[in-house]
Amino acid sequence: MEKITAVKGMKDILPADAPVWREVELSARRIFERFGFCEIRVPIMEKTSLFQRSIGETTDIVEKEMYTFCDRDDELLTLRPEATASVIRAYIEHNFAGVEPVTKLFTIGPMFRRERPQKGRFRQFHQIDVEVFGDDSPASDAEVIFMLTHFLKEAGLAELSLEINSLGCRTCRPDFSRAVVDYLKGSEQALCPDCLRRIGTNPLRVFDCKVETCASVIDGAPRITDYLCPDCEQHFSSVQALLSDLQLEFTLNPKMVRGLDYYTKTAFEVKSGALGAQNSLAGGGRYDGLVRFLGGPDVPGIGFGIGMERLIACLPPRADSFFRTDIFVAALGARAQQQGFRLANELRAAGLSAAMDYADKSLKSQMKRADKLNSAYTLILGDKEIEENRAELRNMNTKEQKSLPLEGIAQALKNILKER
RNA sequence: GUGGGUGUAGCUCAGCUGGUCAGAGUGCCGGGUUGUGGCCCCGGAGGUCGAGGGUUCGAACCCCUUCACUCACCCCA
Incomplete structure (x- = not known):
């Protein structure tokens, strides 16, 4: 008889590991609540169109990584590949905006993406997800980033590196994007096939190509920071000033481009060397137009996700058994x-x-x-x-x-x- | 989807150029102490050597196919 095993890329969290998970979750709840965040629990399944609209039709996630199926009444449903879309949906559906000017939420749970598994990447993985709605001030960015790093340190993470960037907004990003395309077209012969494809699909992604020749081409490319409109420029420098004021060490990474279409202005990422190729253990950013784009009020938003498997992989090993x-x-x-x-x-x-x-x-x-x-x-x-x-x-x-x-x-x- | 690596006991692995090669450690069960744990000693159970096919007198070992796991690419938490 055929052995019944877990689905590829989906892991059991065994009794030996469960206590660590529980502690990380407890610690997140405790710390986030100190910062004024409330827990929300949303379904792990949504109508497919929600993700198509929010994440972006042409992203890899939507194009080939979603677990989508047809319900019995022919409705298309999808296992969530990320949490933000669901939280925004709930935010709109329950009219949070009408009740309070600023809403701060977090949620913890499994996400699903049908990728090829490797170190630090699974088809079912878990995220701690944080979102703030209704606050467009740089202080909001800084608060969220501070909370993230504070939480990671508190969880027991020794070395972490924080990188930030600004991705511009509706007014300035297109200019930048065009400048990048123009530049890349001048050096097409030096680019790898993947990057050539990217020029047409998602030119900004060329920035994090690991092929050496591409990297050297990119070194000479235009920088988003030179193209920011006054508003974005102002916002970004305020965020940096606030982070410095909080004694937070960070590095500017003008090459950081985040994979989801909806990000604007501040983007950030926490990396660890202990993770292998998938070295990003938390990432997030601002998404000012997204709530409106999904049919809600025109409120700004910012948030991040922490990969729990990756976080736990970075934690020092626990020797003693918890069981008594x-x-x-x-x-x-x-x-x-x-x-x-x-x-x-x-x-x-x-x-x-x-x-x-x-x-x-x-x-x-x-x-x-x-x-x-x-x-x-x-x-x-x-x-x-x-x-x-x-x-x-x-x-x-x-x-x-x-x-x-x-x-x-x-x-x-x-x-x-x-x-x- | 593409490439590399690995599949031998519950777990970690050894097994040379095909000829006692089916093993070790650990874990499990029992005994040494007929009612007393951890250390020690002794014994036991447990494997169609991932699966299928081929070569050979003979295959865990060589060849082919396939599956699984894993790492990397793509992409991302």
Whole structure:
């Protein structure tokens, strides 16, 4: 029979890893709420048209990476490849703009893209996603970037490099784009086939081509920073001033172009050397026209996404097991098994973690099990003890052992554990 | 979609130029202590050597096909 395995590029998060995930998520919630962000949970599926419109019809994501299928009533649905579109949809649908001038949201969950998996890239991956609506001030950019780096440091990330750029806006980007195309057309013979294709499809992407000859061509290309309109120019320099004021180190990367069509003005990215080729662990930017473009009010927006798999891959490894058991009930014989079972569940109901082996094995074997489960105490229950209405309590660290009456034992154990 | 690498026990891997090559460590189960864990000692279970075909007297090893995983490109978190 054919082995049933997980879908390609989709990973189980095993018990050994789950605690780290939980901590990262908890830490995100705690920190983001300090900055005034509220959690929103949105469906992982949306109507396909939402993503087509927001991400851009000609992007790789929409063209070939989406999990799209036809619902039973012939409606096209898509597993979300990113979170921003869904959050904006919810923002519009629930008329947040009518209720408050500025809305700050975050959401955590899985995203889906049908790419070829490799290190740091999966078909189902998880993002922590943050969005601010209704604030076009540079302070908003700086706040969001500061929060991102603060969170990453707090999560335990040692070295991170922050890069920022401005991508201009509706008025200045087209000029820049045209200048780049003109420039590239002058050196077509030096470009790789991919880049030649890009001139027609998405000229700005030539900027992050890794082929050496292309890179040297790009070194001489026009810079977006020379083409920014006064408004974008002003905004960008304010953002930089604010970041410096916050003691945040960053590097200007005029070659950074982000993949999604909707970005405007500030774009930023956090990279790590520990990740292999997919070295970007968080990225985001401003998207001032997007909410309106999706049928909402004309409010500005800015946000970022953090790749959880990539973040966790950068974290220093955890050695110790998180798993602990307060009491292991070791029962010997049928009668003890029966009493022990009741006792173990009483302890659980009383708020202690309790474990037991139901296979009626030797005491030695049960002690081994207790040890494996990292038990603080083992409660030994055999015929002798039952006869006398008591149990032997063994401290697994000190090996000290004492007899406890079964009467009121849950409370007694709670007290003992509290003292530790 | 394109290229490279790797598939041997639950896990990590060894296995030379085809001829005791089906192994080690770890984990699991049991015993040494007939009711006491971690260390130590002993024993046991567990593998159609990814799958299919071919060459050969003989294939984990060579050839072909295929699948999976992995890394890289494309692109992105």
